[in-house]
Amino acid sequence: MGTLHLVLNAVTVIFIAATMFAAGLRATVPALRGVLADVPLLSLALVANMAVVPLLGWGIGALLGLPPAAFIALVLIASSPGGPFGAKLATVQRGDVVAGAAMQVLLASLGSLTFAPTANAVLKAADIGTTVSLEVGALVRTVALLQLVPFAVGLLLRRYAEPTARSWHPAAASVSNITFLIVLTGMLLGNWHDVVGLFGSLALLAGFLLGILAFAAGTLLASGSARRRTTMGGVASVRNAGPALAAIGLAFGDQPTVLGALAAILLSGLAAALPVSALLSRRRKAPDAAAP
Template sequence: MEAPTVTALVNGVTIGFVLATMLSMGLALTPDEILASLAQRRLMAKSLLVNLAVVPLLAFAFVLAIPMATSHAVGLLVIAIAPGAPFGPKLAEISDSDVAFASGLMAVLGVGSVATIPITVALLMPAGVAADPIGIARIVVLTQLVPLLGGLWVAARSPSVAAAVHPPIQRLSTVLLVGLVALLTVAYAGEMRQLVGTGTPLVSLVVIGASILLGYALGGPATGAREVLATTTASRNVAIALLVATTSFSDPGVLAMIVAFGLLSLVVSAPVAGWWGRGSAS
């Protein structure tokens, strides 16, 4: 009886976290930010390429090349195929980079990943791993696309309403994130400990580091855009990855891998952004 109860609680908190996070993202964005990002066509094309295709293929290459438990391989792939972390603009603020481009890119990735996540799940999952791309697409649409577009609609129609409701929803998202991490840590502490010594944390660090380098290399001549693409590419969307994992894969090792990757990406990306920010201020 205990396992279904824990699973149901994790699912409920995860869904609430994703809904609050995506609605908060939509409320904080403006149409001008999105249009300005889309106007940079070459930069946006390279940003979509590296986030939606290159990073998932990089993770897939490591899964093929390095022996690891199936649950860890699935977790690595699920977090790699989920782009558009909601704290991307915050990292842009820390690095004193192009915050407007970071915000617009976050929205475009949120919309684009609705199509790419189910496709990459179908193409990249290890042999023998059962996945339902149609079911995953339905989940991503309902929990990511609908609240994101709803927030964007409110922000466009009534900026004053969006400004008023955004702070409490953002706080709710933060509270749910803290609660979810605590819940996963307690419920799956054993699985988290099992990652130590497997080599998967090192693989995660290599994927994160490579994502930063690829993003910076493809970010064009403007330093601000390079820094945004670097940190955004390395910071995957833990919220939607957890939702896909909790609703599609029963092995808790998948969740442990996603949480570990998300924490490592913050540990790496935030100091890098801070270093760039100090450099621009000097």
Template sequence: MGPITATAVIDFVTVVFVLATMLSMGLALTVDEILGALGQHRLLARSLLANLVLVPLLAFAFVLVIPMETGHVVGLLLIAMAPGAPFGPKLAEISKSDVAFASGLMAVLGVVSVATIPVTVAFLMPGDVAADPVGIARIVVVTQLLPLIGGLGVKARYQPVATRLRPPVQRLSTYSLVLLIILLTIVYAGEMVQLVGTGTLFISAVVVVGALLLGYVLGGPNRSTREVLATTTAARNVAIALLIATTSFDDPSVLTIIVAFGLVSLVVSGPVASLWDRSNES
């Protein structure tokens, strides 16, 4: 057995993070929340349009008109293609919006992205980038769909078990995310510094703000659903994007832009949710 490399450790921690995150999500959700999201047909259609089509196309438009390094292009497109951030319901809770809809939408996006991410990769990824849509679909199924369904099954049939199991799984998700960020920062510190002068952070911020506005506009007449769709659309699924990046691409700049985008989305979405919380109370 050869020496354990930093890349291998990052890959392992990323897998643990994604599995724990999706399992925790399933353990927290109920079938009623999912059915509630599915029952709002027009709102759900607009939500899927914003998350699965418009945000990836927005990122793709920037890629077409602004010269960027190949790794940054791949990273930006990957994170734009990955909907359903696990902390979407938390942002809804902060803004005192429709938490049930946020939870149901998160689950729906987690399921449908199994099909949409590989398809979007096949259509939007640059032709000179070697990407395997079938392999990516397999990754999404194994690490995102199966633990999500498993968690939902435990929650539905053995609720006391789910109640006891979720806190340690959620802590594992949080700790593995913190460890992953530390590892990425240490291993790719040079790439992070170089990113500052490329303009990619500004592009990421514009895409995040654009996603926020798209979600708000398409969220319907109800303010609480507008706020949910806005923050959910802006907060992309860093977990699955990182996993695809670590298993499918060798360029470290791909990971760098995904982490940077995730941080930018939190910096934008978090304060916006807090601002809406104060306005909802007034």
């Protein structure tokens, strides 16, 4: 089991770095500048992702009376914006792909700095009956190093060596997708008894509700066209697993119960967001990658 955890941790590091490197290779300075210049959109997205969704996680966990491990996993996920599948949901729903991708990488970058303080504040305020305290400084440094540095390298390559960036992006995206599946499978298989135990609890429902309500919050707290607003909903509904996995490794010693709950909540949240995006796609005739 110790060897499995070491391998899983190594693959997790690769997943986080590859995801942000691929995001940097895909991002452009004009697209990021466009999102930053749209003050209403940026302000609403920050409120939705940095404040509303973490509070939703807290509220859902308290309402359903989740056990500590599932509650911790739910709060960690809710506090971590900018999941890479957010940009993919923009494509699935035929939404504003450019704005979705730019917002996703921006939230992931900012989230590497805000994740630890947000999760720590919610867990302390929730008083779930167990002592929980994330080492904010160490976690911020770890997540920032794993996310911001690869993203910056990718962005610089896209800026100054665009042909290289375009040729490298498919491979980086493939590594990100494959390692994500390996990490998810490893969490499920390595903690299968804890995952099975969740079927008798409300953890799966909590993840599903978080996905639906985060989608709604991201859509309502957005400006622009309907395509852009629902794209922001998709970005808000899919959270970033990287910081949550780093937190479990640093603060909880890779506890099987928390890892199992995290895997189950991630899957149920994605199961909530995908059908909504597919339904939106069926109502739209053609992709609009640059809707205002």
